[in-house]
Amino acid sequence: xxxxxxxxxxxxxxxxxxxxxxxxxxxxxxxxxxxxxxxxxxxxxxxxxxxxxxxxxxxxxxxxxxxxxxxxxxxxxxxxxxxxxxxxxxxxxxxxxxxxxxxxxxxxxxxxxxxxxxxxxxxxxxxxxxxxxxxxxxxxxxxxxxxxxxxxxxxxxxxxxxxxxxxxxxxxxxxxxxxxxxxxxxxxxxxxxxxxxxxxxxxxxxxxxxxxxxxxxxxxxxxxxxxxxxxxxxxxxxxxxxxxxxxxxxxxxxxxxxxxxxxxxxxxxxxxxxxxxxxxxxxxxxxxx
Amino acid sequence: xxxxxxxxxxxxxxxxxxxxxxxxxxxxxxxxxxxxxxxxxxxxxxxxxxxxxxxxxxxxxxxxxxxxxxxxxxxxxxxxxxxxxxxxxxxxxxxxxxxxxxxxxxxxxxxxxxxxxxxxxxxxxxxxxxxxxxxxxxxxxxxxxxxxxxxxxxxxxxxxxxxxxxxxxxxxxxxxxxxxxxxxxxxxxxxxxxxxxxxxxxxxxxxxxxxxxxxxxxxxxxxxxxx
Amino acid sequence: xxxxxxxxxxxxxxxxxxxxxxxxxxxxxxxxxxxxxxxxxxxxxxxxxxxxxxxxxxxxxxxxxxxxxxxxxxxxxxxxxxxxxxxxxxxxxxxxxxxxxxxxxxxxxxxxxxxxxxxxxxxxxxxxxxxxxxxxxxxxxxxxxxxxxxxxxxxxxxxxxxxxxxxxxxxxxxxxxxxxxxxxxxxxxxxxxxxxxxxxxxxxxxxxxxxxxxxxxxxxxxxxxxxxxxxxxxxxxxxxxxxxxxxxxxxxxxxx
Numbered sequence: 001x002x003x004x005x006x007x008x009x010x011x012x013x014x015x016x017x018x019x020x021x022x023x024x025x026x027x028x029x030x031x032x033x034x035x036x037x038x039x040x041x042x043x044x045x046x047x048x049x050x051x052x053x054x055x056x057x058x059x060x061x062x063x064x065x066x067x068x069x070x071x072x073x074x075x076x077x078x079x080x081x082x083x084x085x086x087x088x089x090x091x092x093x094x095x096x097x098x099x100x101x102x103x104x105x106x107x108x109x110x111x112x113x114x115x116x117x118x119x120x121x122x123x124x125x126x127x128x129x130x131x132x133x134x135x136x137x138x139x140x141x142x143x144x145x146x147x148x149x150x151x152x153x154x155x156x157x158x159x160x161x162x163x164x165x166x167x168x169x170x171x172x173x174x175x176x177x178x179x180x181x182x183x184x185x186x187x188x189x190x191x192x193x194x195x196x197x198x199x200x201x202x203x204x205x206x207x208x209x210x211x212x213x214x215x216x217x218x219x220x221x222x223x224x225x226x227x228x229x230x231x232x233x234x235x236x237x238x239x240x241x242x243x244x245x246x247x248x249x250x251x252x253x254x255x256x257x258x259x260x261x262x263x264x265x266x267x268x269x270x271x272x273x274x275x276x277x278x279x280x281x282x283x284x285x286x287x288x289x
Numbered sequence: 290x291x292x293x294x295x296x297x298x299x300x301x302x303x304x305x306x307x308x309x310x311x312x313x314x315x316x317x318x319x320x321x322x323x324x325x326x327x328x329x330x331x332x333x334x335x336x337x338x339x340x341x342x343x344x345x346x347x348x349x350x351x352x353x354x355x356x357x358x359x360x361x362x363x364x365x366x367x368x369x370x371x372x373x374x375x376x377x378x379x380x381x382x383x384x385x386x387x388x389x390x391x392x393x394x395x396x397x398x399x400x401x402x403x404x405x406x407x408x409x410x411x412x413x414x415x416x417x418x419x420x421x422x423x424x425x426x427x428x429x430x431x432x433x434x435x436x437x438x439x440x441x442x443x444x445x446x447x448x449x450x451x452x453x454x455x456x457x458x459x460x461x462x463x464x465x466x467x468x469x470x471x472x473x474x475x476x477x478x479x480x481x482x483x484x485x486x487x488x489x490x491x492x493x494x495x496x497x498x499x500x501x502x503x504x505x506x507x508x509x510x511x512x513x514x515x516x
Numbered sequence: 517x518x519x520x521x522x523x524x525x526x527x528x529x530x531x532x533x534x535x536x537x538x539x540x541x542x543x544x545x546x547x548x549x550x551x552x553x554x555x556x557x558x559x560x561x562x563x564x565x566x567x568x569x570x571x572x573x574x575x576x577x578x579x580x581x582x583x584x585x586x587x588x589x590x591x592x593x594x595x596x597x598x599x600x601x602x603x604x605x606x607x608x609x610x611x612x613x614x615x616x617x618x619x620x621x622x623x624x625x626x627x628x629x630x631x632x633x634x635x636x637x638x639x640x641x642x643x644x645x646x647x648x649x650x651x652x653x654x655x656x657x658x659x660x661x662x663x664x665x666x667x668x669x670x671x672x673x674x675x676x677x678x679x680x681x682x683x684x685x686x687x688x689x690x691x692x693x694x695x696x697x698x699x700x701x702x703x704x705x706x707x708x709x710x711x712x713x714x715x716x717x718x719x720x721x722x723x724x725x726x727x728x729x730x731x732x733x734x735x736x737x738x739x740x741x742x743x744x745x746x747x748x749x750x751x752x753x754x755x756x757x758x759x760x761x762x763x764x765x766x767x768x769x770x771x772x
Contacts, residue, residue: 131617131619131620144594144595144598146598146632148602148628148629148630148631148632148633148634149628149631149632151631151636152617152620152624152627152628152631155623155624155627155631155638155641156620156621156624158638159621159623159624159642159659159660160621160660222636223636223637223638224636224637224638225637225638225639226638300756301758302763303759303760303763303764304760304763304764304767307760341755341756345749345752346749346751346752346755346756347752347755347756348748348752348756348758366734366735366748366749367544367547367734367735369749370547370734370735370749385730387702387705387706387709387731388702388705388706389702389703389706390706401713402713
């Protein structure tokens with residue numbers, strides 16, 4: 001064990017955050033202000049998500065962190081180690097084994113279960129900020145359900161690009177009431193926002209927490225004649241051959257060589273281990289063992 | 290149709306030592322349907338003032354001015370607006386219009402304001418403009434750039450576009466050539482024939498004698514001028 | 517006949533200073549009322565009290581709502597009042613940038629009020645925006661330009677289109693022609709007059725320009741030091757002013 005209090009934050013702070021989380025769950029999509037603490041990492045590195053994770057972690061939890069789908073990036077590794085050290089919790093890279101998953105910019109491909117919590121890192125929680133700089137005004141718009149402005153943003157997209165060009169942080173309406181920024185996940189992930197697991201969103205710099213309880217109705221905003229479409233690269237994963245996962249495009253050389261691979265590294269790895277193989281993948285050899 | 294009973298009018302010029310100028314006292318006048326009355330009297334005797342009082346353009350201090358069944362002296366602004374729209378027409382000496390509005394629209398407006406559709410209103414406006422010899426090439430232009438005589442004829446066309454039961458005419462034949470003068474007099478006669486009550490100011494004595502049934506000398510009610 | 521707007525005893529204080537006080541009048545459907553007075557006379561304060569931008573200290577502003585008849589907008593709930601201000605009411609600001617979203621295209625500006633009342637068909641919204649741009653004499657090929665690329669007169673016309681697209685019944689205007697060239701002013705006045713007549717709009721226009729009210733307003737209120745000192749038919753007040761201040765105001769207009 002370490003000399004830190006469990007999961008770094010003191011108990012009073014964790015209770016304060018839990019109250020904000022409970023309020024957020026009670027009012028799906030509503031941004032609950034909370035007294036965000038200084039964390040031993042800079043803003044923009046997931047201070048909001050880390051505080052939410054600290055508040056929900058118990059010693060029995062198994063913790064997973066992904067950054068843009070990957071478990072092995074600097075940010076993910078750092079946060080995983082942070083809680084390994086300060087909370088002593090078990091960690092994992094397997095989505096199905098984790099009880100708490102902190103994420104930046106993705107929802108795992110494997111469907112989450114009722115006993116799992118997904119914690120999002122949120123840079124700008126206010127979906128109306130694009131057009132309305134005043135916080136007083138945006139709060140009033142939420143309270144009075146005046147969301148015409150959200151469609152103005154989508155209108156601008158279509159008028160300038162011929163289609164809704166917003167590809168990430170695509171606004172949604174939660175349980176027919178609050179319009180919410182789902183954090184910068186690709187809009188491919190939007191349909192997955194209706195899930196069995198608990199979703200918690202933490203914005204450290206902006207001091208807001210909001211939540212989507214299990215099985216909550218989440219609708220991506222659109223126009224009747226320009227319906228919402230989740231999009232991904234029109235390709236299969238070159239490593240595992242999956243056609244249903246969100247893909248990263250990787251430039252391989254100076255000659256224009258490229259490959260597409262699952263952004264969810266655990267999903268890809270699990271499929272490869274099960275014997276699936278993409279165009280540029282290495283087939284699971286019998287002699288590997 | 291128009292009954293003026295014992296009306297008085299004075300102006301208080303607050304910015305000139307609150308000087309009070311009494312311009313009319315105890316005037317009474319009645320005009321029946323189909324009748325045309327000429328207001329006469331020396332310049333400054335109050336002919337235009339009386340006309341403006343009847344139109345509601347000037348406030349009246351005391352007395353009654355009935356046009357139809359509305360007392361203009363005590364009526365609310367919206368009642369006067371309604372009266373002007375459907376009952377009481379006024380052809381002033383000077384044309385006052387919004388810049389940029391075409392002559393055709395200026396003439397058609399009183400009809401549009403009373404619910405005519407655009408086609409009907411424009412057709413009627415064209416008939417009148419033709420009759421008053423306004424060249425067709427001018428119809429789409431604003432009358433603000435026209436000559437005095439042309440402006441006067443546009444003003445008359447506008448005043449006669451809607452068949453008001455009561456009409457006020459301030460020098461309708463001034464600055465008109467003989468042909469147009471005859472046309473305007475014919476139009477006034479037609480208005481009389483359909484039953485309009487008309488009060489007019491005519492410096493053109495021949496026209497006055499031709500069209501008016503009676504004369505009404507305002508001088509007798511002008512304080513300081515009455516003999 | 518039910519008045520569209522019934523203002524009764526409106527007063528607004530700024531500390532010990534009077535913003536406006538004891539203002540009462542009825543406005544009937546289709547009427548255009550002008551409010552004139554010099555800077556600081558309380559005309560803008562009054563307008564903002566009526567339009568729900570300022571909370572008056574006393575008085576009632578009753579509006580003939582579509583469903584429930586006359587309702588006091590001062591005491592109605594904020595959501596109801598805001599709903600009115602994006603459906604049945606319109607507000608044209610003196611400075612277009614106060615009434616427009618400068619970082620949104622002309623089409624988006626016009627479409628916002630439609631989307632605010634749940635228009636969800638892009639093609640329909642765009643058709644309506646093009647129609648309205650045409651009605652305020654902005655060509656359809658400017659629909660995707662931002663207002664920052666427009667001249668002052670165009671911005672003002674865009675603001676009018678943005679306000680009238682939902683077919684309001686009452687328009688509040690605060691110096692709508694202020695700061696525009698005279699030729700641009702004339703064009704705007706002509707446009708406003710046509711729209712008022714075609715749509716049967718009622719309007720309250722605050723201005724210090726007597727020529728504007730003579731052309732647009734049926735009725736006129738003259739304000740000084742927060743009080744209404746004279747009111748009546750526009751041409752009557754201008755041609756036969758009774759109050760010393762109104763006489764001064766009318767006689768101070770420069771003749772061209």
